[in-house]
Amino acid sequence: MKAPAGGVTVKTYEIPLKTRGFCDTHDITPLAQARLSESGIREGQALFFVAGSTAGLTTVEYEPGLLKDLQEFFEKLAPQGGNYHHEETWHDGNGFSHVRASLLKPSLNVPVAGGRFTLGTWQQVVLVDFDNRPRTRNVIFQVMGL
Amino acid sequence: MKAPAGGVTVKTYEIPLKTRGFCDTHDITPLAQARLSESGIREGQALFFVAGSTAGLTTVEYEPGLLKDLQEFFEKLAPQGGNYHHEETWHDGNGFSHVRASLLKPSLNVPVAGGRFTLGTWQQVVLVDFDNRPRTRNVIFQVMGL
């Protein structure tokens, strides 16, 4: 298959973040939008991905009340003080972080149309860091399209 | 956007839906399949996405019993009558909707092969509207491929 001039391209970026763990939630929409604009891609798919098994990605209305709600929700779902077999392997106290991250999952796809994400006005792309300590994360942001 | 001869193309559609909220679940597979056929794309990725932070997308065997099960499951997970800090910000009574939607997430990718979704026979793509009132939704349906 011949690539016509102007065909679909792929651009891969890293969005570095310093997080505090314990459900620390970061809005990465503006940083991603800047890279999307830089890519020149107008129509296609944006893929957000976090390497590591103690963080996840989703969207949320980014306001302080809801961030607290999410924190309390995940604490109820997989409590920090619970018993985890993971401790028997590593003794690093973050079994709860792993369980939460596997549930929320490390990737999120957002359509791009007209050079912008098709997000709602009150909908931001967030990294949720479930680990039990501060971390440096690199969110992979990859755009494929025309 | 015009397809360059031979190469990968991107087609973006909207699937409009009227929902009743409260875990109202809509099978959007036939509407999406019609747009997929129209797109002419035979192999690639289909991305479903709902703008807004009180609805989510997943797959389910679309039969009435299971729809009730999901409703009861989400009610147990993040109860409508619970206390949500989101209320302190907006007082619109839908903190539970936001929490559920952030967990289920707004996007879903399905492979396309031979011009069809690679879904199982008893597996439908659904929008779950978690909001606490009727809404008009536009599901973004975007196909990229050959």
Place this chain on the structure above:
Amino acid sequence: MKAPAGGVTVKTYEIPLKTRGFCDTHDITPLAQARLSESGIREGQALFFVAGSTAGLTTVEYEPGLLKDLQEFFEKLAPQGGNYHHEETWHDGNGFSHVRASLLKPSLNVPVAGGRFTLGTWQQVVLVDFDNRPRTRNVIFQVMGL
């Protein structure tokens, strides 16, 4: 990135698996990496998808303790012995499997860069089979990129 002659391509594979159900969790990373290498695609998106509505895909640090933790977590979340309306329709005893699978969802996207998945060292792509009996599964593995 410079587009090599040939442009973006799409390759679709099947990864067959025999599972035991009941939250049986399989690391499919090596099988997928082999197919990715075979595809020749160096940069783009990998999409994992499981047909059927009683299994899901995510990532996890693949070690025995955590696999047990996930099993116990899902049992608490949607217990096998619970009451499910799905039973009234089919009487096949796997309502819990469906609810869990709809929550975890059947797809996962992972970026490809330099011919490899951008996974962390302790992060594997897994199929979780929630059904209540042994199954033969075909995970669809589709790569699109340059």
